[in-house]
Amino acid sequence: MSQTLFDITGKVALVTGSTHGLGMSMAMGLGKAGATIIVNGNSSQEKIDKAVKLYKAEGINAVGYKFNVAVEAQVIESINKIETEVGNIDILVNNAGIIKRTPLAEMEVADFKQVIDIDLVSPFVVSKHVIKGMMERKAGKIINICSMMSELGRNTVGAYAAAKGGLVMLTKNMATEWARFGVQVNGIGPGYFATSQTAPIRVDGHPFNDFIINRTPAKKWGDPNDLAGAAVFLSSKASDFVNGHILYVDGGILATIGKPSNEE
Numbered sequence: 001m002s003q004t005l006f007d008i009t010g011k012v013a014l015v016t017g018s019t020h021g022l023g024m025s026m027a028m029g030l031g032k033a034g035a036t037i038i039v040n041g042n043s044s045q046e047k048i049d050k051a052v053k054l055y056k057a058e059g060i061n062a063v064g065y066k067f068n069v070a071v072e073a074q075v076i077e078s079i080n081k082i083e084t085e086v087g088n089i090d091i092l093v094n095n096a097g098i099i100k101r102t103p104l105a106e107m108e109v110a111d112f113k114q115v116i117d118i119d120l121v122s123p124f125v126v127s128k129h130v131i132k133g134m135m136e137r138k139a140g141k142i143i144n145i146c147s148m149m150s151e152l153g154r155n156t157v158g159a160y161a162a163a164k165g166g167l168v169m170l171t172k173n174m175a176t177e178w179a180r181f182g183v184q185v186n187g188i189g190p191g192y193f194a195t196s197q198t199a200p201i202r203v204d205g206h207p208f209n210d211f212i213i214n215r216t217p218a219k220k221w222g223d224p225n226d227l228a229g230a231a232v233f234l235s236s237k238a239s240d241f242v243n244g245h246i247l248y249v250d251g252g253i254l255a256t257i258g259k260p261s262n263e264e
């Protein structure tokens with residue numbers, strides 16, 4: 001029994017934004033658990049091809065598709081191509097996202113809207129065009145990648161927090177509407193991880209780097225590989241009765257109010 005509980009062999013997993021960073025780490029975990037990975041990015045075909053080679057070097061069956069999750073026409077066309085050329089999408093990880101660090105009072109409205117569009121509207125758009133097949137097959141897994149900013153505010157990331165906070169409720173509403181079709185919709189909320197997105201605030205000696213180390217009970221930045229287990233759990237039979245849950249993988253940040261920097 002346990003040997004099949006986390007086995008996703010033969011499943012097709014679309015992970016948006018999976019050419020690098022946390023998306024790649026989660027997709028690598030899904031691939032090593034047996035899934036075929038649909039690698040997605042919007043920057044360049046060269047970057048996608050390079051990422052596909054990295055997956056294949058790990059023995060993972062991977063196929064790359066370049067499309068912008070914020071453009072519905074591209075989403076529709078690409079999902080149709082994926083389901084024709086590779087197979088029905090069994091697992092969708094809505095990971096693609098951006099962040100703009102600007103104080104709200106100084107933020108351009110267009111910039112605010114772009115963050116909302118990519119980080120909140122796009123997971124809805126991609127899910128809307130994947131859920132039709134999942135409903136017909138009465139099975140599917142959707143994982144929305146949330147954030148510490150789904151629960152906590154921080155200076156300069158107000159648009160991102162608004163999007164990621166909204167993504168929690170979108171996840172719960174997707175679960176509310178789609179669980180009856182045998183589809184489980186949940187979220188993963190990463191804490192602070194060592195990625196390109198956090199590189200600017202992770203420099204040794206940067207005040208934020210010291211702050212995060214002190215604020216995290218595990219006293220370290222997360223390793224992107226720490227997310228693979230959560231992704232496999234929420235993509236496998238092991239989570240067939242889990243709906244609308246946000247699984248925070250944060251080293252304990254949300255468990256504590258924190259402590260003075262001079263306290264052990």
Ligand code: GCO
Nearest residue numbers: 147148149190191192197198
């Ligand atoms: C920031 C960071 C965070 C992390 C992550 C935390 O500027 O505070 O980029 O947003 O990337 O989202 O969960």
